[in-house]
Amino acid sequence: xxxxxxxxxxxxxxxxxxxxxxxxxxxxxxxxxxxxxxxxxxxxxxxxxxxxxxxxxxxxxxxxxxxxxxxxxxxxxxxxxxxxxxxxxxxxxxxxxxxxxxxxxxxxxxxxxxxxxxxxxxxxxxxxxxxxxxxxxxxxxxxxxxxxxxxxxxxxxxxxxxxxxxxxxxxxxxxxxxxxxxxxxxxxxxxxxxxxxxxxxxxxxxxxxxxxxxxxxxxxxxxxxxxxxxxxxxxxxxxxxxxxxxxxxxxxxxxxxxxxxxxxxxxxxxxxxxxxxxxxxxxxxxxxxxx
Amino acid sequence: xxxxxxxxxxxxxxxxxxxxxxxxxxxxxxxxxxxxxxxxxxxxxxxxxxxxxxxxxxxxxxxxxxxxxxxxxxxxxxxxxxxxxxxxxxxxxxxxxxxxxxxxxxxxxxxxxxxxxxxxxxxxxxxxxxxxxxxxxxxxxxxxxxxxxxxxxxxxxxxxxxxxxxxxxxxxxxxxxxxxxxxxxxxxxxxxxxxxxxxxxxxxxxxxxxxxxxxxxxxxxxxxxxxxxxxxxxxxxxxxxxxxxxxxxxxxxxxxxxxxxxxxxxxxxxxxxxxxxxxxxxxxxxxxxxxxxxxxxxxxxxxxxxxxxxxxxxxxxx
Amino acid sequence: xxxxxxxxxxxxxxxxxxxxxxxxxxxxxxxxxxxxxxxxxxxxxxxxxxxxxxxxxxxxxxxxxxxxxxxxxxxxxxxxxxxxxxxxxxxxxxxxxxxxxxxxxxxxxxxxxxxxxxxxxxxxxxxxxxxxxxxxxxxxxxxxxxxxxxxxxxxxxxxxxxxxxxxxxxxxxxxxxxxxxxxxxxxxxxxxxxxxxxxxxxxxxxxxxxxxxxxxxxxxxxxxxxxxxxxxxxxxxxxxxxxxxxxxxxxxx
Numbered sequence: 004x005x006x007x008x009x010x011x012x013x014x015x016x017x018x019x020x021x022x023x024x025x026x027x028x029x030x031x032x033x034x035x036x037x038x039x040x041x042x043x044x045x046x047x048x049x050x051x052x053x054x055x056x057x058x059x060x061x062x063x064x065x066x067x068x069x070x071x072x073x074x075x076x077x078x079x080x081x082x083x084x085x086x087x088x089x090x091x092x093x094x095x096x097x098x099x100x101x102x103x104x105x106x107x108x109x110x111x112x113x114x115x116x117x118x119x120x121x122x123x124x125x126x127x128x129x130x131x132x133x134x135x136x137x138x139x140x141x142x143x144x145x146x147x148x149x150x151x152x153x154x155x156x157x158x159x160x161x162x163x164x165x166x167x168x169x170x171x172x173x174x175x176x177x178x179x180x181x182x183x184x185x186x187x188x189x190x191x192x193x194x195x196x197x198x199x200x201x202x203x204x205x206x207x208x209x210x211x212x213x214x215x216x217x218x219x220x221x222x223x224x225x226x227x228x229x230x231x232x233x234x235x236x237x238x239x240x241x242x243x244x245x246x247x248x249x250x251x252x253x254x255x256x257x258x259x260x261x262x263x264x265x266x267x268x269x270x271x272x273x274x275x276x277x278x279x280x281x282x283x284x285x286x287x288x289x290x291x292x293x294x
Numbered sequence: 295x296x297x298x299x300x301x302x303x304x305x306x307x308x309x310x311x312x313x314x315x316x317x318x319x320x321x322x323x324x325x326x327x328x329x330x331x332x333x334x335x336x337x338x339x340x341x342x343x344x345x346x347x348x349x350x351x352x353x354x355x356x357x358x359x360x361x362x363x364x365x366x367x368x369x370x371x372x373x374x375x376x377x378x379x380x381x382x383x384x385x386x387x388x389x390x391x392x393x394x395x396x397x398x399x400x401x402x403x404x405x406x407x408x409x410x411x412x413x414x415x416x417x418x419x420x421x422x423x424x425x426x427x428x429x430x431x432x433x434x435x436x437x438x439x440x441x442x443x444x445x446x447x448x449x450x451x452x453x454x455x456x457x458x459x460x461x462x463x464x465x466x467x468x469x470x471x472x473x474x475x476x477x478x479x480x481x482x483x484x485x486x487x488x489x490x491x492x493x494x495x496x497x498x499x500x501x502x503x504x505x506x507x508x509x510x511x512x513x514x515x516x517x518x519x520x521x522x523x524x525x526x527x528x529x530x531x532x533x534x535x536x537x538x539x540x541x542x543x544x545x546x547x548x549x550x551x552x553x554x555x556x557x558x559x560x561x562x563x564x565x566x567x568x569x570x571x572x573x574x575x576x577x578x579x580x581x582x583x584x585x586x587x588x589x590x591x592x593x594x595x596x597x598x599x600x601x602x603x604x605x606x607x608x609x610x611x612x
Numbered sequence: 613x614x615x616x617x618x619x620x621x622x623x624x625x626x627x628x629x630x631x632x633x634x635x636x637x638x639x640x641x642x643x644x645x646x647x648x649x650x651x652x653x654x655x656x657x658x659x660x661x662x663x664x665x666x667x668x669x670x671x672x673x674x675x676x677x678x679x680x681x682x683x684x685x686x687x688x689x690x691x692x693x694x695x696x697x698x699x700x701x702x703x704x705x706x707x708x709x710x711x712x713x714x715x716x717x718x719x720x721x722x723x724x725x726x727x728x729x730x731x732x733x734x735x736x737x738x739x740x741x742x743x744x745x746x747x748x749x750x751x752x753x754x755x756x757x758x759x760x761x762x763x764x765x766x767x768x769x770x771x772x773x774x775x776x777x778x779x780x781x782x783x784x785x786x787x788x789x790x791x792x793x794x795x796x797x798x799x800x801x802x803x804x805x806x807x808x809x810x811x812x813x814x815x816x817x818x819x820x821x822x823x824x825x826x827x828x829x830x831x832x833x834x835x836x837x838x839x840x841x842x843x844x845x846x847x848x849x850x851x852x853x854x855x856x857x858x859x860x861x862x863x864x865x
Contacts, residue, residue, distance in 0.1 A: 032389055032390075032393070036388075036389060037389075038389045038392055038393065040337075040396075040520070040524075084571070084575075095335050095388055095389055095392055096329070096335055096527065096530075096531045096535070097531075097574045099335070099337065099392065099524065099527060099531075100527075100528060100531055100570050100571075100573065100574045101570065101571055101574040101575075103520075103521075103524045103528075103567075103570060104566070104567040104568065104569070104570030104571035104573075104574070105567065105571060106567070107563045107564065107566055107567030107570070108563075108564050108567030108568060108571070109567075110563060110567075111561055111563035111564035111567065112564065114563075115561070115564075223400065223519065223520055224400075226396075226520075227396070227397055227400040227401070230393045230394075230396060230397045231397055233393065234390075234393065234394060234397065238389075238390065268401075268405070270401060271398070271401045271405075274394070274397060274398075274401075275382060278382040278383065278385060278386070278394065279382055282385045282386050282390075
């Protein structure tokens, strides 16, 4: 029994992390129609920046702020690059080429600056304890992750539903031409969405490194995980990313804990099942054309 | 034809490079089938490449190193896998399809790392034996002979692809790419066409994978990575998707550019990344079409310069 | 004689809204029928349901005695159904010849004995006849709109259908082109039943023999053209201006 509980908590924590990593990707795919293959690399970059901040400034909050902002700005610039060429909106290949180029560039940059040494950001001492629960002790950090994801989710919801800028975002997502008529600049909103998603990924870099780690190649693994979440949860929907993320996190952790021989196949299987039953994902906005 | 002549003329090192390029070109043809002719951009073709490479290697090492048998086995496995995975994947399109194919390839890669007993894990499989050409009397133990084998296989692939593109099937695929709804209305089962294309594409790519295994005589999980698939997709983008020779041109171009950059700087990844970004900003639909447009513009300018009236591409002077 | 088409109690709901609220009628083989009705009456929706692009919430579609209600769009061609679309739905980067070849080589044609006799030579003949012979090898997207519209109809005809659905075929055509299309359609032989939605009543009335009038998702009149034209309720629907023998018919879209 306790094994299940621990595995479930770990799964939820993993899901929390996946949510932060996948939300940006889901939105950029579903709303902006942009395939950003460098999304995982944003995670890695954010993580390394945070590590650097911690090493030099020693302050966890500072590291958090700097890494999120830095990656957010990087995301915004990437967006400007992506839409610089008008033809890229429906040119998936151009997007692939461009974002792979960015991926290679950033990966090598990370090599140059930080030497490709795998790093691990330790949990801040404040959070590195365990909470007793019956016979178990649950690592507090995991609960913290779940809490952060919930906080992020709720603040995003509040932002979207209760603020003026939030309503602009929602309007643009629903119908960008119409929104433009009422004075909203869709480009700005899109850039905001993209940068926001990037910032979240960067946040994931800092928070997630005790769990996932920072090393060359982590960006691709994170990208894949985020993709599976998007396939399961559906593109373009924050709620979908959340649901998908927690589902994937829990199922994957259960799989690894109780059926370790199956390894990555639980993810593979889940994805195949989704494709079979609901190609648009659980809550996807994208309409799969099937006549 | 140039390929055949070049062989004996260059040294072994360059020969390896050209062999690489030819194998890569075959890979590109496979990707292009799906991309240029059906309109489905796959980011996970490394899955077929790697699967076939592993299958051929394992078979050659454990069972018998006969080229024909190993190839048949590898292609059957790859084709079967392609059929199952394709049946599901072609229900999506565009960006979604891109992502699904990528995920599948990466999951295969994780599997390759995990199944240590079969695949050698992250260390990979080494010492793949030289292919034995079965009933045929020739030996391919030296680079030149292997090169000829590669070229022969490639040419077969190229010709068969060309024939396919001119057939009713090829036309139907283009129809699906242009307007799937109308194809359905005309009576074509688009899903079945897409799956067929998917499997064919897997077979071409798998064939390239087999050659890869015999060429390098080493396979590792890296072969299944995003970068492998992206590179293959690039040959189509660079050379122009939807044409038969486009990816071939792209493959050669890419191989030599990469080689050049690698030998000049250690930071080749960064330089290549920048190059890709610049290419998209300058010529988003690929270098092939851009080159064609450039040539057309030059012709118009030249004609005007000589006092004549430029005739439009359709010969109609509109 | 089996009717070409039987529409039986077809309904289509979107949420709580009934776009089609129980439509029933029969089309005998060989007839030329027009579906009339104001915008929003559900005409194109009905086309989509017959053509297989959309499934009805209720009811049946029976073509030549076969219940095709559950059939996917691509299978309907083998029941002999073909349709044209309101907006040109062609293959832009392929040439005229390639477009038509696609229709000709459709799997639906393979089982169709008449399809097999119809060789590509005849296709070339037809091209010349319709004035497009010179442009056979030009990509569709380079063609003038009027020519594209012609191809739109030719494409559907090349699958040798027994039931041809024409969705506003004269959209965007000049009066001369409309006449050309009319003459062309008049020549199509009686083995092809035609069902059309058309706002250009000039053309429609010279081609159709029978009219079914839809309003707000229901059939409000169904009979020979002359009878329907004289029907008071129908005239009221069109505010009397469009159907009168004395007035010029308008071509509002």
